[in-house]
Amino acid sequence: AQSVAQPEDQVNVAEGNPLTVKCTYSVSGNPYLFWYVQYPNRGLQFLLKYITGDNLVKGSYGFEAEFNKSQTSFHLKKPSALVSDSALYFCAVRGPHTNAGKSTFGDGTTLTVKP
Amino acid sequence: KAGVTQTPRYLIKTRGQQVTLSCSPISGHRSVSWYQQTPGQGLQFLFEYFSETQRNKGNFPGRFSGRQFSNSRSEMNVSTLELGDSALYLCASHRGQEDTEAFFGQGTRLTVV
Numbered sequence: 630a631q632s633v634a635q636p637e638d639q640v641n642v643a644e645g646n647p648l649t650v651k652c653t654y655s656v657s658g659n660p661y662l663f664w665y666v667q668y669p670n671r672g673l674q675f676l677l678k679y680i681t682g683d684n685l686v687k688g689s690y691g692f693e694a695e696f697n698k699s700q701t702s703f704h705l706k707k708p709s710a711l712v713s714d715s716a717l718y719f720c721a722v723r724g725p726h727t728n729a730g731k732s733t734f735g736d737g738t739t740l741t742v743k744p
Numbered sequence: 745k746a747g748v749t750q751t752p753r754y755l756i757k758t759r760g761q762q763v764t765l766s767c768s769p770i771s772g773h774r775s776v777s778w779y780q781q782t783p784g785q786g787l788q789f790l791f792e793y794f795s796e797t798q799r800n801k802g803n804f805p806g807r808f809s810g811r812q813f814s815n816s817r818s819e820m821n822v823s824t825l826e827l828g829d830s831a832l833y834l835c836a837s838h839r840g841q842e843d844t845e846a847f848f849g850q851g852t853r854l855t856v857v
Contacts, residue, residue: 663845663846665848670851671850672748672750672849674848675846731777731789731799731800732777732846734779734787735786737786
């Protein structure tokens, strides 16, 4: 079985400050990890993924995420937040022998960046 | 390259009716997944199709069904609608390999009254 936890429903940061959105996972074997962002009344957009290799992954819009195997975490980060980053963020996990279409998503974290 | 297209975008149905939602994946993508998104339950996996075959099914009642056509387009059907079926239904397409990300459509907002 695979599962994802996003422990914070809401994250508030001031524009220009660094942001972190937390994600922990549970899966058998090496995980495939993903971050997606959702704007109001829209579908999810892919931000970045970790499959293998370097633990620090860089993605779209200046976001990055760090894979930590010992802590089973994959936190999303950005050095300097923008008001336009305000959105709903989802972490997703898939096991190595799970079909591409069957990812497990966290409950989402609402990020609010205030001017 | 066109993205994932879901139709209709919005739908209002009466309890007891049935509904069919459509999804056209990105050209060349053979895998299509469906998710239900509600404020209380988050994103719940419904089912996944690959080359016209259902590969996985989530924990939903038999009222929820789907299919995929030879051109990879997919439909999902919900029969005997209940108020609790009101949700945003999202379709995602994949190239099919395990390590690939999903490309989502904008969703169909279903309201059951």
